[in-house]
Amino acid sequence: MSTTEQQPEVVPAADAPDVSKTAADATKPEVVAAAAPASTAADTAAAPAPTEAITEATAPTPSETKESTEKKEPAIESTPIGQLWTLVKAFGHPEIWGVTLVDPADHVPTRIILQKYLNANDGDLAKAKEQLTKTLEWRAKTKPLELAGKVFSKAKFDGLGYVTKYAQEGSDEPEGKEVFTWNIYGGVKSMNETFGKLEEFLEWRVALMELALQELDISSATKPITAEYDPYKIYQVHDYKSISFLRQSPQVKAASTETIKVFAQNYPELLKEKFFVNVPAVMGFIYTFMKLFVAPKTIKKFHPMSNGGNLAREFGESKVSELGDKLPDSYGGKGGKLEEQGKGPLLE
Numbered sequence: 245m246s247t248t249e250q251q252p253e254v255v256p257a258a259d260a261p262d263v264s265k266t267a268a269d270a271t272k273p274e275v276v277a278a279a280a281p282a283s284t285a286a287d288t289a290a291a292p293a294p295t296e297a298i299t300e301a302t303a304p305t306p307s308e309t310k311e312s313t314e315k316k317e318p319a320i321e322s323t324p325i326g327q328l329w330t331l332v333k334a335f336g337h338p339e340i341w342g343v344t345l346v347d348p349a350d351h352v353p354t355r356i357i358l359q360k361y362l363n364a365n366d367g368d369l370a371k372a373k374e375q376l377t378k379t380l381e382w383r384a385k386t387k388p389l390e391l392a393g394k395v396f397s398k399a400k401f402d403g404l405g406y407v408t409k410y411a412q413e414g415s416d417e418p419e420g421k422e423v424f425t426w427n428i429y430g431g432v433k434s435m436n437e438t439f440g441k442l443e444e445f446l447e448w449r450v451a452l453m454e455l456a457l458q459e460l461d462i463s464s465a466t467k468p469i470t471a472e473y474d475p476y477k478i479y480q481v482h483d484y485k486s487i488s489f490l491r492q493s494p495q496v497k498a499a500s501t502e503t504i505k506v507f508a509q510n511y512p513e514l515l516k517e518k519f520f521v522n523v524p525a526v527m528g529f530i531y532t533f534m535k536l537f538v539a540p541k542t543i544k545k546f547h548p549m550s551n552g553g554n555l556a557r558e559f560g561e562s563k564v565s566e567l568g569d570k571l572p573d574s575y576g577g578k579g580g581k582l583e584e585q586g587k588g589p590l591l592e
Contacts, residue, residue, distance in 0.1 A: 320349040324369045328358040331373055337384040341457045341511075353463050356476060363471050364512035379510045391447050391589075392454035398591040400438050403431045405452040406586025409459040410570045412563060418467070418475040419563040423459045425452055425478060426582060430485035430522060439495040442502060449503055451589040453511060460514075477516035481575070483552055485522035517545045521552035521575070552576075 320326040329348050332338075338345050340357050348355035358376070365371035405427055412420035432438045439445050456478050469476065549555065556568035556576030564570070571577030572585055579585055 324362055324367070324372070325355060325358050327369060328361060328372060328376055329354070331376060332358075332380065335377065335380045337380045339389070340379060340383060341462060342389060342454070343463045352468055353465050355468050356462055356465055359469050360474070360476075360513040363469075363474065367471070375509065375512065382506075382510050386450070388450050388454050391451040392458070393590065394447065394451060395590040395592050396444075396448050396451070400434075400444075401448050401589065402591055403583065404428050404438070405448070405588045406582055407452065407456045407459055407588065408582070408586045410564050410567055412565060415563075417563075418465065421459075422559075422562055422564050422567060423456055423478045424586075425456045425480050426586060427452075427480070427482045428582075430483050430487050432487075435493050435496055439493070439499040442495070442498055445499050446502060446506060448589055450506070453507070455587065455589065457514075474513065476514070478514055479516050480518040481555065482518070482520050483522055484520065485552065515545060517547060519555060519558070520546070520548045521555055523548050523550060 321330070325348050329345075332345050343353045343357055345351075345354045345357070348358055361372040361376045361379075362369070365375060405425070408424045408426065410422045410424075415421075460476055460478060462476055465476065547558065552574065553576045556571045559567040559571075568576065569578045572579050572582040574582065
């Protein structure tokens with residue numbers, strides 16, 4: 245299983261890294277059925293040889309050639325995507341990430357989701373089936389869509405999580421928008437209050453992710469993804485300003501560990517890049533050291549930064565022009581305050 249989403253969620257730790265022929269037209273020569281006159285040698289010589297006549301008479305027509313080519317293409321039921329769809333139908337839970345799953349032969353959003361499970365497991369169908377089954381079980385039990393509308397404690401979670409979306413004006417392409425989740429763990433007022441009840445914290449964190457998926461809007465997709473092409477991913481920013489990395493409570497460690505497990509299992513191939521900002525310089529050293537041991541496919545998505553004000557400089561290659569300038573001003577952009585730009589789970 246890909247470890248793309250298996251990255252530290254609350255407090256980074258060196259020993260817990262991330263966690264898509266055209267048949268050529270055949271031309272049939274016209275065969276003349278009349279026999280050549282025997283008295284004319286030239287005519288006799290011009291008549292086609294029997295074998296040639298037979299060959300031409302039985303040559304496939306353009307439509308026959310096309311049908312033969314089409315028959316060689318496997319039906320979707322026999323493909324990995326089709327087999328994953330068979331699993332979904334047998335399980336009975338019809339939804340993942342806000343998308344109602346239907347036959348992927350006619351529904352691009354379903355095809356995208358199933359392809360992500362294949363991508364997360366490097367094309368290994370058995371492993372993709374196992375992970376997909378666990379996700380279906382978890383979503384049927386947890387009901388994440390309901391959590392996205394749940395009201396959480398303002399005293400515990402106010403100012404700690406936001407979702408923002410930045411779009412390229414005039415573009416309807418999926419590459420023309422960027423979705424961010426922001427986790428402001430430096431804003432935690434009480435570690436025990438926020439992380440003390442693990443189930444409540446996990447529900448809040450899942451609600452934030454489901455809100456981001458709503459902005460990603462896979463349900464409106466019209467172009468399938470592949471192992472190489474996938475614009476349906478999310479940036480994550482974790483801000484640790486004012487957090488002490490030298491004193492981690494058991495509650496924080498438990499929340500971090502469990503969140504990693506939940507997201508790795510149930511939200512595969514959704515991380516574009518992850519930025520850990522306002523972390524002490526010593527944490528940057530630890531992540532540099534980790535590059536010696538962690539797979540490049542995973543570690544290249546981690547970006548520890550000691551100064552969050554430099555974040556806006558990191559998005560020069562985005563299809564959204566001047567994305568950095570659109571970010572909140574506290575992260576080097578010109579977009580105003582994060583709490584004014586973003587939205588989060590309901591609080592009271």
